[in-house]
Amino acid sequence: MVGIVLGNEMKKNIAQVPLSNSTVQRSISDMATDIKDQVVQEIKSSTFGLFSIQLDESTDVASCSQLMVFARYVHSVQGKTEFPSWLSDEEWIMRLAYVVDIFEQLNKLILQMQGRNTNIIKFIDALRAFITKLENWKRRHLTARENEFKRYFPELSDDESDLVRKPFKLSVEKVPEDCQDEILHLKTDRV
Template sequence: MKLFFDAGGIQWENVCGVCTDSAPAMLGSKSGFQAKVKMLAPQAKVTHCMIHRYALACKTLSLSLKKVLEVVIKIVNYIKAGALNTRMFKELYKDMNAEHETLLYYTAVRWLSKGNVLNRVFELRAEVKHFLNLQGKHDLLQHYEEELWNERPAYLADIFEQQNQLNLKLQGRATNIIIFHDHLRGFVAKLQNWHRKVNTGNIAMFERMSELQDSMGKEFDPVLKNDILEHLQSLELEFHKYFPDLDDNEAKIVRNPFSVNVCVASMPEAMQDEFLDLRNDSFAKDTFEEKSLTEFWVGMGRYPNISQIAIRVLLPSSSTYLCEAGFSTLLNIKSKQRNRLHVEDDLRCALTDSTTDTPSGS
């Protein structure tokens, strides 16, 4: 990387942040990539990708719910393990007028995988059970006879769908640490609200489980209730563990310097008067209401010390989404059939936000 920077004339003192995944070789504080960057750019802020942290926080499951997930994965793997089983299952769901044509494989490295797999298995639960019965797979079929078997996959499908929705909100190009924190704080608040509702016996927010219990005419089982409460509480604890910086004071100042409740005396001396001038700048207030957050701070060069805080908060990448999207685009362009293709120019066109001028009449 140093050779690339030197060849491109990029100055290390201009590096304000580096975002990495959770690999030890990247986050190592002594010999990892993080340490190497800090040697050349001490001012750089090294962060762990927010989406990777979110994926780690969502891994928490109780033993009963983890068992359900493992069984669901075994069922999917059995049905999709061979071409014969796949064709037979396809003919079965055609005969039963099923909504979908196939099951989905679980892949641990794909962020949305668990939710999509559970949702599909739940929607095709009748077809799956019938197929296992026809195949004589009693070791897998016996789980359908267990108490609360249907309700637990329904809950997992619901909660993972909520997690997938948040994951999608964290993806995209025009994101920053403030947007990430807003979404994450909102989800933690939802977890607390869901915990309160479940504690009173209200499961309306979990649509699949609620509809299933209504159709079966069953009461909310106390064992299932405890499982859900335990899971929601453990999720909240994991979020606080992986995101201890959700209440960052610098981010609050950058998000809205005119309404944030901050003690000026706690700020550095060189920044106090400047911050007070900004808060009482009526032109700056009008600009803040009219423009986006990034555009506003780009125009606040007359407040250099406060603007430096904005640069430290808004400029560094908070996730490796763009890098992951680049790899996905490369795989789509340079396939096995085009493995000798030089993709530099094609990849640049695929990843750029710029558009070309199209001649009239073309």
Template sequence: MLGRLYELREEVAIFLDSQQKADFHDNFQSEGFQITLAYLVDIFEALNAVNLKLQGKSINIITHHDTIRAFMAKLDLWKCRVQQGNAASFRNLDSALADNIDDRREAWKFIRNPFQCEEADVADEVQEEFLELKFNSTAKEDFKDVDLETFWVKYLPVYPLISHQALRILTLFGSTYLCETAFSTLVAIETKYRNRLNVEGDLRCALSSIRPRIQDLVAKKQCQISH
């Protein structure tokens, strides 16, 4: 409800003005009220998020422990930031205060191993998700067993902000090798005798690193028999 009110604050101000509610309009539009409202939206959003993570059929004492530890770490982070005059922990409040802070952190450090980094190593807007990931014991075990790309793709639905930043770096082309390989393969497939061929499927098979399981595919087909 608070979030919806904050989103519609301009429309609410127009409504109060149209109803000639001068006192309500002036108080609602005051800087102090707008900043307070923004803070309330952020803090209740954070509390609601923690409450939801402590519920569900698949929740156990271990996940409860991880969630509470992550939230306590967030509280310490929020306190430290506020003492420095930094409202980045509170999205709407930060926007209301027009607090734009330059981010000079090294973007790749947390991607290599998020469990050996601190929150200061990542951007302000993803620090809270980073803390949740860092204290997720299941994710820490998964990180040991899979490569970087697979790990970040797996946790993209769970931690979308920080995973998206990691995948943006990991999916950058390091060279033109893949493009050159694809073009060479295209030239070999689409000759002058096959210039009308729709090469999308053939090109995908030719460039894929996944080897087809020919025996399994053949086993599912019925051989033609004589009549």
């Protein structure tokens, strides 16, 4: 393909470039960073300061949901379309992946509600199942966030909190064995 587009001499030059996975990945990452920086700079330096994003979802031939993201902005006199800078933001990508998952489920729902053998009963059943799944995803997502919070900030038992709040009133038997001698020392130390 390179020979057809750029000529045989360029094809020989490109054939000499190492193409290991890490090299290609690094090159793509460097190009993406460069493009992102250029687009952000152009948006910031725009005399109008106007930009917009557009999301378009469609289903491909394999019945997979595809989400396209376009950013449009005015730079100089003509409009320009580029990939948004958010594509390098991990949190934005995770949220986008979540939306893509929902679109995939919506596509499945739409496919279930179409066709010759579809009737109102199947339609309502599919819709109810989807709503139930949405409620479950919401619960799981919130539960995952709650579990993550509890992992970082575990709830202490009364005995554990009393060890900090009232160490002199706490019964020695309620203290872990490796700390009992120190607690006894603290309780009896009058200085």
